[in-house]
Amino acid sequence: MxxxxxxxxxxxxxxxxxxxxxxxxxxxxxxxxxxxxxxxxxxxxxxxxxxxxxxxxxxxxxxxxxxxxxxxxxxxxxxxxxxxxxxxxxxxxxxxxxxxxxxxxxxxxxxxxxxxxxxxxxxxxxxxxxxxxxxxxxxxxxxxxxxxxxxxxxxxxxxxQAHANGACRLLRIEVLAADPQAGAAELAGLVDRVAEPEADGAWRVASGAGRADFVFLDRATLAARHPDVSLDGLPQQGAAALVLGTTNLAAATAALGGAPAVPATRANGVLLRFIAV
CATH class of the missing domain: 3.10.180.10 (2,3-Dihydroxybiphenyl 1,2-Dioxygenase, domain 1)
Structure with missing residues (x-):
């Protein structure tokens, strides 16, 4: 419970x-x-x-x-x-x-x-x-x-709360882990929730109340999820990416310089991706 x-x-x-x-x-x-x-x-x-x-x-x-x-x-x-x-x-x-x-x-x-x-x-x-x-x-x-x-x-x-890029919420926190299943299981135990597998081998833990999910994944899976973004500046292990909801994907893409994502080298060590909601 x-x-x-x-x-x-x-x-x-x-x-x-x-x-x-x-x-x-x-x-x-x-x-x-x-x-x-x-x-x-x-x-x-x-x-x-x-x-x-x-x-x-x-x-x-x-x-x-x-x-x-x-x-x-x-x-x-x-x-x-x-x-x-x-x-x-x-x-x-x-x-x-x-x-x-x-x-x-x-x-x-x-x-x-x-x-x-x-x-x-x-x-x-x-x-x-x-x-x-x-x-x-x-x-x-x-x-x-x-x-x-x-x-x-x-x-x-x-x-x-109004942003030129249309950002309106946190959707996912993507965490690099040597063993994604173990990382997700540890978090799930700490917050009394369930770790669930994703189709690409990542593991997800819902945080509750419709708020952002945690997703634990290895570097290859992270790269496959963000093929258009360099992984330079990311840790070997630890929180690596934020997926944000935007009410205006075109505005987000324009604000970021022509793509809906930016590498960690532009955002203090965090890869950012925008998704329309």
């Missing part, structure tokens, strides 16, 4: 070394990017968000080294790219208890916030509570946590 307090994918986190340069690059791909946010002091990080309908993409970087962001700095020393995925939780404390009752050593909740510049002027505060699966639980290198939005209206701001 699916977890009661862990709903589908909430957002994905792309780690970047230069926040402002990354924001400029993603604007150049036709995304509307929020003003830069600064997290609570103990976190030492900052972000830009790219908001869709029910989910979003976060560009995350270190502003000030702290004990809390040491793992992020270590990850960035290796590469930029999609490092973690957040699930929505409706109750962070209950979510931790639910996982712990299943023998999973979840930690939290942790409260934090960041100021938000409002389109009409002024500022508000976005507040969250998050919890984490254990650090050792990283299926095919993918980190997991869950986020409870305490001030959702200060994150999903309508002016930030």
């Amino acid at each position: 699916a977890l009661r307090h862990v709903i589908g994918v909430d957002h994905v986190m792309v780690l970047v070394r230069d926040l402002d340069a990354a924001a400029a690059a993603w604007r150049g791909l036709g995304f509307t990017v929020s003003p830069r946010g600064t997290h609570s002091a103990h976190m030492g990080s900052g972000n830009y968000t790219i908001m869709f309908g029910e989910d979003y993409l976060e560009l995350l970087g270190v502003l000030v080294p702290t004990e809390h962001n040491a793992p992020m700095r270590a990850a960035l020393a290796r590469r930029e790219g999609l490092d973690r995925v957040a699930f929505t939780t409706d109750d962070a404390a209950a979510g931790v208890a639910e996982l712990q009752a299943k023998g999973i050593a979840a930690t939290g909740p942790i409260a934090f916030g960041r100021p938000v510049e409002l389109p009409g002027g002024g500022t508000a505060e976005a507040r969250f509570q998050v919890f984490h699966w254990p650090q050792s639980a990283r299926p095919a290198g993918l980190g997991l946590f869950a986020c409870q939005h305490l001030t959702r209206e200060n994150v999903w701001i309508p002016a930030l």
